[in-house]
Amino acid sequence: MTIPNAAELAAISLRENGIPRDLAARVVAAPQECDLEILDAAYRVRRETFGHGVRLHVLLNAKMGGCSEDCGFCSQSARAVGETNVPPRPLLDGDAIVDAARRAHDAGAYKFCIVTATRGPSDRDLDALCPAVERIKREIPVGICCSLGILTEQRAKRLAASGVDRFNHNLETSESRYEEVCTTHTWRDRVETVKMARAAGMEACCGGILGLETNDDDILDLAYSLRELDVESIPLNFLDPRPGTARTDAIAPTPRRCIRTLAVFRLIHPRRDIRAAGGREVNLRSMQSMALYAANSIFTEGYLTTAGNRHDVDLQMIADAGFHLERWSDRAHDPAEHACGVRG
């Protein structure tokens, strides 16, 4: 099966605002000798739309464990068992959240991501979170993303009014695969929350996990669902099966598959913030820096329940590969940047 060369692939992606599905399917299935051609195409697009900037995102697990939901990959579900099951810890107070935002900024963060392990935020959660967000907005030049589960219209409006820039809620996998991953809420529930967040005035961050799929169609279904939702930011996580979760039998994706999928996502979403997200260190291993040629963003300083690279290690990787750090405060000085953080 032949595919267009790198220059042609990049031109199609930029001209059509994403390659069409039949071409994406050919790219996904292309033989190993096409790896560098495909990454070159993704890099040409990334260079055109995001230059060489890299956005660091730092996570705060603000309310841990004991979640009522049964997402099969998650060690924060109350149904997870074994040594990696995360014991519940209540919501951090406002000072702790603001301090964490300051540390994230000092580590180079473009965005500070506040996460709670909940089906959705309670009004009491928001009574604590919203004033903390307001303080961060006043005191620290960093973007704020919240990932709190399923929203109602009124709660989405409250978060947006407090200054939350972006709301994360991942689709995780394709609609057809989802009920094998989670039974306590539906894929459509997730879509509704993404729409609600955007309707309230926040950007949408929405991605998934490579490794939950049964075939390439699942991955492409996910990628094109995200395109239909027109989300601003796409975190691509790489499954790192946690002992005690329902997904311990899953086979983690190889480094080459991770890079190929990031490249295909870039070609489908030329102007969207694409993040090489959770599981990067474990799954990409020695190929981590290659991710930067397709993705314009990474998490640093670890994840919700697992460790990751320290920020100094990631800063060195970024510099070694010829990229540079992009800061939230750079936005004000970049007239080419649209409100959604994407150069047009």
Ligand code: SF4
């Ligand atoms: S809703 Fe979030 S925290 Fe809860 S089980 Fe699912 S992924 Fe884990």
